[in-house]
Amino acid sequence: MTSPLISKSLLQEELEACSVADLLLRHTQIHEALLARGVLRSANSPTGDLAEYLFCRAFGWQQAKASERGFDATGADGTRYQIKGRQIGRGNASRQLSAIRDLQGGHFDVLAGVLFGEGFKVLKAALIPVAYVIGKARFSPHTRSSIFMLRDEVWQAPGVRDVTAEIEATLR
Incomplete structure (x- = not known):
């Protein structure tokens, strides 16, 4: 697994390159993954x-x-x-x-x-x-x-x- 600092830096660069639509899609996907893990219980x-x-x-x-x-x-x-x-x-x-x-x-x-x-x-x-x-x-x-x-x-x-x-x- 990569260092959290390296991951954060690479992730930040990747996110900055995303369109607003791409960011919203990722947000939805992350939310769905947290729902699947039982961390979240709603769409709120x-x-x-x-x-x-x-x-x-x-x-x-x-x-x-x-x-x-x-x-x-x-x-x-x-x-x-x-x-x-x-x-x-x-x-x-x-x-x-x-x-x-x-x-x-x-x-x-x-x-x-x-x-x-x-x-x-x-x-x-x-x-x-x-x-x-x-x-x-x-x-x-x-x-x-x-x-x-x-x-x-x-x-x-x-x-x-x-x-x-x-x-x-x-x-x-």
Whole structure:
């Protein structure tokens, strides 16, 4: 196998020579390959599916059906996890996670959140008790959902577990 640096350089040259149509075709082919491997579960942006895959793989959680309401996975002890990911990078520093529906409904016990950087590099990941999420989230009447920001302060909150190393190791 070639060196990652050589591969990256050759790949970059090859990609720069591609037309937009060729790049989009490759994107589709890569997405389909990740679907076939079980890393992704939908045709959506890979951020959420990748987050679910990494947390379930890292901790041995059972992934819920794609249509399950209010939680994404269950631990061996019955703990229900809502899993969210956010990709931040050039031109987008927002740490706002996707909508949390019916936050007060008791659908999950722990929010598992991960921040990805460029190229889906794991920046930070945490397991956050639902009580903390309820206390810090704000309700958006427009989307009829709760909004939660995965700010740095979350990692210092009582009951929050930093799992960055575990999630990072799973991606390797």
